[in-house]
Amino acid sequence: MKEIKCECGHVNPNGTVLCESCGKVLDEKQQQPILDMRYEGTARRSQTYKRTIIDKIWNFFSSVKVGVALIIITLIVSALGTIFPQEKHLSLTVPAEIYYKERYGWFGKVYYALGFHDLYGSLWYELLIASIGVSLVICSLDRAIPLYRALKKQKPKKHVSFLKRQRLFAETDLHDADEKDTFNLLKERLVNKRYRIMEDGENLLAEKGRFSRWGPYVNHIGLIIVLIGVMLRSVPGFYVDEWMMIKEGETKTIPGTDKQYYLTNHQFLIETYDENDNEAYKEALENQGAIVKNYQSNVTLYKASESLPGEEPKLTKLKDYEIRVNEPLTFDGFSIYQMTYKNELKSMTFGLMEKDTNEIFGQVTIDLDGPKRIYDLGNGYQVEILSYFPDFEFSNGEPSTKSGDPNNPAFAFKMITPDKRDGELSFTSIQQTIEPFGENKYKMVFQGADTVYYSGLTVRKNETLWILALGGTIFLIGVIQGSFWYHRRIWVKVVDNRFYIAGHTNKNWFGFQKEIDEIVDGTGLPFLIDQSKKSREKVNEG
Amino acid sequence: MEKKRRRFIQRTIILFVLAMAIIYTVYTNLMKDERKIAQVGETAPDFMLEDMDGNMIRLSDYRGKGVFLNFWGTFCKPCEEEMPYIDRQYQIYKDQGVEVIAVNVGETDLAIETFAKRLSLSIPIVVDRKGEVQEAYGIFPLPATFLIDSNGKIIHYFDREMDEQTVKDFMERIKP
Structure with a gap:
């Protein structure tokens, strides 16, 4: 590894553009009239170390070009993901592959094949985001650290060629007597403008706002913290997004809490607006019909003793609460929101009727969640349930149930009456009654049904929010730091009665030049010239 | 350097x-x-459920025996098909240290009793009314069968319908 020795005696690492000590140009290719001051000409991302695979990976991610490319690719791909709906937002009854092909043709087929149907959860999209994160970390490390070192160890004494090739520059001859005065006057004015002064003989460096240079890196730290926050979502305990349907009167464990918390749903309420609320509503209500004012679940929260799945824990009441939309029940980092509801059959009432006379010999009310086998109506009348199908359908000619939920209850009844002691069979569902063994004397007539509300609640916990907020805040601090402060430096050098002055800023050259003009004005020194304009003019002339 | x-x-x-x-x-x-919980090689999550006669059954009480843990519902056709096989093989293997726990997914007693009577089942049936055991085992879809060895470890998970030979092979595997 060859190192570069500058004529000032300083030994620079390989890849250095400007001598770390005196600022002399080391890279012979750097022969432009104005120096490229980016990263202070340090040997960044030492492209020279390319031997091992680690270095190769490092150098790949260290490239700003690669970083920008990754961001652009991600933007384009994210946009493509919005052309067709994502799979998770569709309630598909056919496989996604077929859906995309049939609905959108060959393009849909390609779309599906490339994984765009579930873009934001796909492996390659996640890897793309991860690469941006890696690029962010490595780019920042590879630039911030050398820049920090370079700025920390800068010396006031610079090579004349360094000053001459700064964008703002002036030189003049001074007499011995004036020289000291001018130098001191200049220094005083710089201090008044809040510059920090470093001196070495007749060399001077005035600097302010160095802190602005860290803006972009602070900014990146903010982004990295946000990425860490997003990553923590997949760590158990940081993020919960669960869902529960809970029936009125039911007590259930709250999902996502490891059986530590239980909830009782006492009542679910829907309230609608009426004219008494406000005269002005009258017209709207006439046009629209009922308008819902409030969805509410009245609940009690319990802390549960440790228990196994299926075991009843001991419950300690924590609080009663009325969950309304946007008024979640909160505890221990969890929030429980009112999301939806459903109304289901709770019980059905049938009357045992003699067909000829329409006389009813008693009623049975069947709790659909726990029907009894035998309902005794007295006086020798009795109804037995032979089978119960909560979600009835015929499959292959046989009665069966689609699920355990009472969506479409059906019963096989055996009706025992004083005159039919062996009982008559009747299959009764909501739509129809079947009498499998011929015409019966009695039948079960449907007399009514009770319903019960279920509250649909979501259980959320997000312990990453404060991390995202912190990251966002740091990001903004970085933006402010880099935007509203400027890193301005002025070098002054006197050699053999020749007075050199040069200035550099990282942004807002106009403001900088105005400031220098004020400093120089009346010192007998010439105003500094913006050499970039001069060289541009030269180019134009040439 | x-x-x-x-x-x-x-x-x-x-x-x-x-x-x-x-x-x-x-x-x-x-x-x-994916199912992340109750994976093969892990200790089977312990649970406590009531059987049809009101007795509490606790999985960890069966340490030392092989447990054939089956989740089912009366509405599940494949469950209905395989139930008689499980019942028949249980009669053979119960004297050799194999226990069957058939966990119903929380239906009504009437539905379960009717079903058990129709298929004349004698295997112990427990009811997971609140779905907590299904959650602990990450059950979806039905039927689902776990083979648990005498040390309480899950040695196999099977989420399709079993024929009688499969049931027999499974019981053979968990025989202590």
Whole structure:
């Protein structure tokens, strides 16, 4: 590894553009009239170390070009993901592959094949985001650290060629007597403008706002913290997004809490607006019909003793609460929101009727969640349930149930009456009654049904929010730091009665030049010239 | 050279940490939809459920025996098909240290009794009314069968319908 020795005696690492000590140009290719001051000409991302695979990976991610490319690719791909709906937002009854092909043709087929149907959860999209994160970390490390070192160890004494090739520059001859005065006057004015002064003989460096240079890196730290926050979502305990349907009167464990918390749903309420609320509503209500004012679940929260799945824990009441939309029940980092509801059959009432006379010999009310086998109506009348199908359908000619939920209850009844002691069979569902063994004397007539509300609640916990907020805040601090402060430096050098002055800023050259003009004005020194304009003019002339 | 070595080590460590973070995140995100709990090789999550006669059955009480843990519902056709096989094989293997626990997914007593009577089942049936055991085992879809050895370890998970030979082979595997 060859190192570069500058004529000032300083030994620079390989890849250095400007001598770390005196600022002399080391890279012979750097022969432009104005120096490229980016990263202070340090040997960044030492492209020279390319031997091992680690270095190769490092150098790949260290490239700003690669970083920008990754961001652009991600933007384009994210946009493509919005052309067709994502799979998770569709309630598909056919496989996604077929859906995309049939609905959108060959393009849909390609779309599906490339994984765009579930873009934001796909492996390659996640890897793309991860690469941006890696690029962010490595780019920042590879630039911030050398820049920090370079700025920390800068010396006031610079090579004349360094000053001459700064964008703002002036030189003049001074007499011995004036020289000291001018130098001191200049220094005083710089201090008044809040510059920090470093001196070495007749060399001077005035600097302010160095802190602005860290803006972009602070900014990146903010982004990295946000990425860490997003990553923590997949760590158990940081993020919960669960869902529960809970029936009125039911007590259930709250999902996502490891059986530590239980909830009782006492009542679910829907309230609608009426004219008494406000005269002005009258017209709207006439046009629209009922308008819902409030969805509410009245609940009690319990802390549960440790228990196994299926075991009843001991419950300690924590609080009663009325969950309304946007008024979640909160505890221990969890929030429980009112999301939806459903109304289901709770019980059905049938009357045992003699067909000829329409006389009813008693009623049975069947709790659909726990029907009894035998309902005794007295006086020798009795109804037995032979089978119960909560979600009835015929499959292959046989009665069966689609699920355990009472969506479409059906019963096989055996009706025992004083005159039919062996009982008559009747299959009764909501739509129809079947009498499998011929015409019966009695039948079960449907007399009514009770319903019960279920509250649909979501259980959320997000312990990453404060991390995202912190990251966002740091990001903004970085933006402010880099935007509203400027890193301005002025070098002054006197050699053999020749007075050199040069200035550099990282942004807002106009403001900088105005400031220098004020400093120089009346010192007998010439105003500094913006050499970039001069060289541009030269180019134009040439 | 010392400097170069240090740089190499620094870079390796940083890249390693980044790689680990990414692998972890991507892995957990991709596994989100998979069953993560009650996997083969793990100790079977203990539970307590009531059987049809009101007795409490606790899984860990069966240590020393092989447990054939089956989740079912009366509405599940394949469950109906395989139930008689399980029942028949249970009669053979129960004297050889194999226990069957048939966990109903929380239906009404009437539905379960009717079903058990129709198929003349004699295997112990328990009811998971609140779905907590199904959650602990990550059950979906039905039927689902876990083979638990005499040390309480899950040695196999099967989520399709079984024929009688399969049931027999399974019981043979968990025989202590």
